[in-house]
Each structure stands twice: as structure tokens, then as C-alpha cells.
Amino acid sequence: MSNIITVSREFGSGGRELGKRLAGELGYAYYDREIVTALAKETGMDEGFLDQQLEASTVQIRFPIHFAQSFSELTTVPDTTVHILSLQSKLIKELASKGDCVFVGRAADALLEEKKPFKLFVYADQASKLARCRSRATDEENFTDKEMIRQMKRIDKARAEYHDIISSRAWGERTAYHLCVNTTGTEIKAVIPALADYYRAWLNVQG
């Protein structure tokens, strides 16, 4: 069976960078954008449209999550979104069977629960996340801090909602993860070898 690491993360915390570097350090496959590319290939849909459906449009999905047991009950969600989310879930499970890998986001921790992945949660304080978002923003993005913070919260809320449809454990609740990493005041690159070693030590005692 392949070894899997899932990285859940607050928007702007550097979880993607951490996941990618960790995969590199361990020689594991890394899946994030690759999933969207594969979905585009499979569906013939545009990557931009898929992104919007998978990331942005979950923000717009508002439904009584505590009453919804499965996608099929989410009658208020557009059919296309449900279809794409369903295809994504299938794809994530297929990729997870192919070999050792790291998944960032996409509720992979919940989707792959039965494969017993090593689950990381990456977070940071607001100032730190804001600075990271600022450093990556293009010149055209003239958001105020207030707007950026609102956007960050909106995305995290959407991630939590999507995650909590699938999982019985709340997104970001420490008990759902093996290790929760605060990237505030830490250089991600510098802690990767230690995180890889921590993971190896953990893996070593698994049955």
C-alpha cells in the first residue's frame, strides 16, 4: 500500500509550499494543480472554470451542512459543481493508489481516511498570512488589508464547509491531525528536513 501525506491548511499559511517541499524531500509525488489538470483532461472543461467550481464556488455554496449527509442531498448545489467534486474525489482516490504521495487540500485527509494518511495541518497568524498573500499578489490586485482578510476568511470557511461534508471531524480541529504546524516566524524551507524525519519516525511505528 502506498504511503500518503495530506496537508490541510489555512489560506496564506504556506501549506502548499510546505507540502510541495515535503514531497520533494521524501521523493513522493505531489498532487495539487495536477488534479485540476487531470480533471480538465477528463471532462474537456477549462482549468479556469474548474478552479472556479472547486475553490471559488464552494464559497458560494450555502447549505445546511449539518443536515446534509452526502452530496446527493445537497439539492441547492448546482449539478455541475457536485459532478466535478465527485470526479475530483474519484481521481484523488485513484492517485492515492498509484504510489507514495502528498496531497494538499481538497479534503484529501477525509477522502483518504481509510488509507490512514499522515495528516498535517498548517496554520499561521493573520499578520503572517497577510504578508504572504501580499508577497504573491500581482500588481493588478489592489486589495486593502481588510479586503484581503475578508477573502482569506471566506476561503477558509469554504474549505471548512467542504471538508465537513465529508468528514465527521471539523476542519482545523487538532485531534483530526497528527501534527499542526504554525508557520508564523518560521522559514518553511528550513523545517522540511525535521518534518520529513518526524513523518519517517511516525511511519516506522505504523502497522
Next chain:
Amino acid sequence: MSNIITVSREFGSGGRELGKRLAGELGYAYYDREIVTALAKETGMDEGFLDQQLEASTVQIRFPIHFAQSFSELTTVPDTTVHILSLQSKLIKELASKGDCVFVGRAADALLEEKKPFKLFVYADQASKLARCRSRATDEENFTDKEMIRQMKRIDKARAEYHDIISSRAWGERTAYHLCVNTTGTEIKAVIPALADYYRAWLNVQG
């Protein structure tokens, strides 16, 4: 200035073992029981009595923590307890100035906030904590699982309450820590070198 690590932990999660081993790995002083011994020396009080005051009796302290700003306002708390807690705080601050060290519990993370310690939170799932408590229980301790779970929760609640008198951040809330370690299904001894490396990488980028 000395380098400080604080270990906050759920009862039964192995936080004490982790803190002690981490101190050993780094060659740092380790403070836990040592604090009680020093307090006993200073006050002439019995260690057992002090333990009761510091650990057990915080459980019995019930007061409106959200309105209490300092110990002096806690008029419902017995004078002796306040006196001992105050001495303990003073002692922790003194020890922290003496050299590199690891503190386990005693709200040291909050008490030493201005010294910018590296803050760990150690937790585990209930079954794992129960197993750890069972393995350490003496023959005389014939608790049922239900009783042990109640006791574990009682102690964690007391720790949280004591911590939250001093800190503006809630005990166990991930944002208050640099790293949150789930010891469920992990051998503590095996992850110590990785944790020490993580800490060293973090320390390296501090001002």
C-alpha cells in the same frame, strides 16, 4: 538571553515524557517536579501538600474567570493557593533566566510570554491517553475507564482554567503554539530528534 521551550499538554498524552526527552536531546535544563521541590524548600511546606494546592486544588477552584483580571481579584480562592501560585510564578521566571530550559505545564508558556519561548502543545486521542494512564497506574488505583476519563477531563479543565487566568489565548487553541503534536500511534522517543531539529530550525530564524 536563555532559550526556552514550554510544553503544554493534555493529561495522559505523554507531554511530560516528551518534554523531558526533548530537554535531554538538546542539553537543556528540565523543570517540572523540580519546581515543587524548590517551592517546598522555600516555604517549608510539604511537597505533597504543594502538589495538592498546585494541581488538584486548581480543580476545586471555581470562579468567574472571565471577570477575574488577576489573582488579587480572586477573592473566592483560598489565600494559601494564591500565595503558592504566586511563588510558583516567581520561581518559574527566575529559573527561565538561568539558562536554556524546558518547562512542562504550570502555564509557563503564558508566564514567560515576553521571553518568546518555543511553545509546544502535546495531545492525543482518548483511547491513547487512557492506555497511557492505565500503564502508569499503581495496583491500588482501581479506577474504571469511566472514572479515569472523568479524572482526565477534570485535570485538563483545571489546567485550562489556570492557564486562561494568565493568558489572553485559550489553552489548547492552536494559534497559541508553534507546534501541536498528536502522540496517538507515535513513539515519543522516536520523534524526539525530529522535534529537536524542528526547534533548532525555528530558533535559527528568530531575531
